[in-house]
Amino acid sequence: MHRITPFLWFDGQAEEAASFYVSVFPDSRIERVVRTPTDTPSVPVGEVLLVEFTLDGARYAGLNGGPDVPFNQAVSLHIDCADQAEVDHYWESLSEGGRKIQCGWLQDRWGLHWQVVPTRMHELLNDPDPERARRAMEAMMQMEKLIIADLERAADGG
Template identity: 45%
Template sequence: MNNEISLCLWFDGQAKEAAEFYCSVFSNSKITSANPMMVTFELNGRKMMGLNGGPQFKFNEATSLVVNCENQEEIDYYWAKLTEGGEESQCGWLKDKYGLSWQIVPSILGKLVSDPEKGQRVVQAFMKMKKFDIQTLLNA
């Protein structure tokens, strides 16, 4: 079997607005269809659906989208765009203006924390951060 798996995000009447926002933040993204109940879209080639399900359910930190960034410029870009109207959290986590949680993470983080000599120092350094600072992690 080769069943495709995609993500469905539940909104309170803002699905198309949210999809348009996300598509403006991520290159190689587009809305593929929309109607009053739902919108389908792709973010960097990943298929997603936004559902106008109503106020019954809200996003929480138990689910987040992770953006692996190659450099500080990418971290700064995504952090600025996604926190606009939202809120910062700790250790690279944020909530966007729709309440969806994101992790904006340097792609080298796994390698740094698994380094037997400096991994613990890296963890201590990023526990003090909101937005990741790659140079501080490298210097830890």
């Protein structure tokens, strides 16, 4: 059992967001939906207050806390992708209805920020040749979605 669970604040769409996220990631499911037994400032009696869900084996909770605390880039969820197919899948799925940013970052339709990064990017940035790492970093800074072949070509000086 995980002792630390990321708790995500939504404005009435926690169940919708959790259902979407579990459709995107493997080994994912809604664990529990809690309806409020009494009116709260953000949720009327009987409506969804909390959604507990698992994404790719990790636990999360979504709270319908109201409009007062929107997501921002100070916290993001990082997806370590094994290959370009994974990058493409998560990038396209999560950015739909949201906003593509830069350097593998996107904001989904609920405002949550994600980093969709291939493992190869980490390898290139840690290359023992500092010039290869610099070229890969400069290429990454020019991209929205990260393209492994383009990062490798840049690292190689091409």
